[in-house]
Every structure is written in structure tokens, then in C-alpha cells.
Amino acid sequence: MLFKTLIAPLQQWLMSQGKCVGCGRELSAAEHKKHGKNEELVYCQCKRIYMFSKSNKAYRRALIEELPKNA
Numbered sequence: 001m002l003f004k005t006l007i008a009p010l011q012q013w014l015m016s017q018g019k020c021v022g023c024g025r026e027l028s029a030a031e032h033k034k035h036g037k038n039e040e041l042v043y044c045q046c047k048r049i050y051m052f053s054k055s056n057k058a059y060r061r062a063l064i065e066e067l068p069k070n071a
């Protein structure tokens, strides 16, 4: 699908800039919650959830199985 092939690199770029792919907010300003030793769950105001790796200082989309079960 052409649309998706264009969107995915843009989302990758936004995340590499530390920005939410949905709303463009700075993820460093979003709420961070500890998740294991080396990672933090990041809750954007637009309800998207990211995973922040402290070792390589990179954001990525959180996987469904990584989310707290009570959410």
C-alpha cells in the first residue's frame, strides 16, 4: 500500500526526533513510568503509548503485550 510506505518513514523520523507520531508533541515532556531496568513507558496526551530505552535514548511504539494489564 503506497500510503503506508510513505507514512512509516515519516513516523520513524518523528520518533527519532523524540516526537509523537500522532500529535507531534515532545515525548520528553510526556509522562514517563518505569518499565523494567532499562525502559520507560511514555504516555502521550493523545493516548499513544511509547517505550523509551534509557541505554540508547530512543523512543519506539510500545507493543500491546508491554502495556500494563490494568490499562
Ligand SMILES: [Zn+2]
Pocket (backbone or CB within 6 Å): 020, 021, 022, 023, 024, 025, 044, 045, 046, 047, 048
Ligand atoms: Zn501524541
